[in-house]
Amino acid sequence: MAAAPKFAKTHEWIRLDDDGLATVGISAYAVEALTDLVFMQLPEVGRAVKAGESIGEIESVKAVSDVYAPVSGEVVAVNAALPGNLETLGQDPYGAGWLVKLRPADTAELGSLLDQTAYDTLVKSQPH
Amino acid sequence: MPDASATSGLIAWWDAPAPGPENMAADEVLAAEAVALDRPLVRIYGWSEPTVSLGGFQRLADARASTVIAGLPLVRRPSGGGAIVHGTDLTYAVAVPRSHAWGGDPQVLYDVFHESLAAELRERGVAALRHPGRDRAAGDDERLLCFDRRARGDLVVQTAAGGTDGDKIMGSAQRRLRGAVLQHGSLLLQPPSISTATHQGLLRLHPQAAAWDLRQLVVAWLTRVAAEAGGPLDAHAAAYAPARARLIADAAARFREADWLGRR
Numbered sequence: 052m053a054a055a056p057k058f059a060k061t062h063e064w065i066r067l068d069d070d071g072l073a074t075v076g077i078s079a080y081a082v083e084a085l086t087d088l089v090f091m092q093l094p095e096v097g098r099a100v101k102a103g104e105s106i107g108e109i110e111s112v113k114a115v116s117d118v119y120a121p122v123s124g125e126v127v128a129v130n131a132a133l134p135g136n137l138e139t140l141g142q143d144p145y146g147a148g149w150l151v152k153l154r155p156a157d158t159a160e161l162g163s164l165l166d167q168t169a170y171d172t173l174v175k176s177q178p179h
Numbered sequence: 180m181p182d183a184s185a186t187s188g189l190i191a192w193w194d195a196p197a198p199g200p201e202n203m204a205a206d207e208v209l210a211a212e213a214v215a216l217d218r219p220l221v222r223i224y225g226w227s228e229p230t231v232s233l234g235g236f237q238r239l240a241d242a243r244a245s246t247v248i249a250g251l252p253l254v255r256r257p258s259g260g261g262a263i264v265h266g267t268d269l270t271y272a273v274a275v276p277r278s279h280a281w282g283g284d285p286q287v288l289y290d291v292f293h294e295s296l297a298a299e300l301r302e303r304g305v306a307a308l309r310h311p312g313r314d315r316a317a318g319d320d321e322r323l324l325c326f327d328r329r330a331r332g333d334l335v336v337q338t339a340a341g342g343t344d345g346d347k348i349m350g351s352a353q354r355r356l357r358g359a360v361l362q363h364g365s366l367l368l369q370p371p372s373i374s375t376a377t378h379q380g381l382l383r384l385h386p387q388a389a390a391w392d393l394r395q396l397v398v399a400w401l402t403r404v405a406a407e408a409g410g411p412l413d414a415h416a417a418a419y420a421p422a423r424a425r426l427i428a429d430a431a432a433r434f435r436e437a438d439w440l441g442r443r
Binding site: 061084085086087089090092108110111112113114115116117119177178 | 234235236257258259260278279280281282283284285286287289315319320330351352353354355356357360443
């Protein structure tokens with residue numbers, strides 16, 4: 052059974068799967084805050100990324116935002132169907148709305164991320 | 180340099196007209212400085228020649244295919260939104276730390292700048308108001324030009340019948356960076372230098388505005404914005420860009436690259 056997701060302060064989630072890969076997406080809070088998504092750019096498969104590095108960009112009607120890698124690793128898959136179906140992000144942000152799968156360089160990096168409770172506290176403290 | 184002892188309000192500079200890449204670079208430097216100072220910073224500026232700024236992910240091919248903007252130099256903004264034909268507008272950039280009350284919900288920053296200007300214009304006799312936004316089915320995000328779109332909060336002039344779908348005079352868009360939100364906006368003053376009769380501009384819609392001192396209007400507008408942040412406006416007499424020329428020159432190189440302009 053896959054582990055519970057962890058969260059970055061920049062609102063990405065990451066979940067370590069049974070196959071040792073990690074699935075990455077953006078939180079329901081972030082999707083709702085962006086509103087009316089119009090375009091998304093995902094990284095190339097095979098790209099090596101460092102924790103905190105931009106791995107994609109998402110555009111809403113008024114804003115362009117970066118998506119950051121929660122941990123270091125290699126991009127082994129991207130959700131190629133997502134840019135053409137951005138409504139999926141709002142409908143199922145922790146399932147079908149996943150963005151990329153990473154092969155983590157060091158799973159210990161997940162330890163520095165927020166658990167659900169800590170992330171919920173962060174969201175409550177965000178300026179509205 | 181900014182008054183670092185003040186902790187609220189707004190710091191603003193007014194720059195001389197510059198080419199597109201330098202303007203985009205100066206705004207990137209402004210965003211980094213807003214993070215360093217932990218303060219909202221504003222830059223008001225013009226363009227050294229009529230220039231089209233494209234939104235962060237607009238297709239270059241669409242701009243190249245448009246006969247309406249043919250022949251004008253292009254620069255790509257880091258912020259989203261539609262293309263703007265600069266030269267007869269007043270452009271602003273505001274950079275706000277993500278930790279600031281305006282750094283969360285994107286609509287908050289959009290609304291504070293637009294409503295503050297609307298309030299100032301209404302006091303001067305212009306029936307300015309924020310547009311309620313159109314349904315996505317209207318296809319606004321497929322339109323090339325910002326001033327052909329209507330998003331929630333866009334500044335428009337009320338129609339003669341009292342409707343909200345009048346002429347748009349200001350639109351803004353954001354780039355949400357790790358440490359700051361950079362918001363670009365444009366107040367259309369005159370019809371732009373393109374063959375479209377649909378964009379009137381403030382001075383054509385309200386001819387009395389031709390007698391206004393533009394700098395006084397901007398100061399009055401930004402004073403209202405600063406008050407929303409709970410402090411005064413610290414408007415600098417000196418320009419922003421000259422004191423940061425080297426940083427801006429370095430950053431401008433990226434905005435000149437074909438890869439950046441053609442990223443989509």
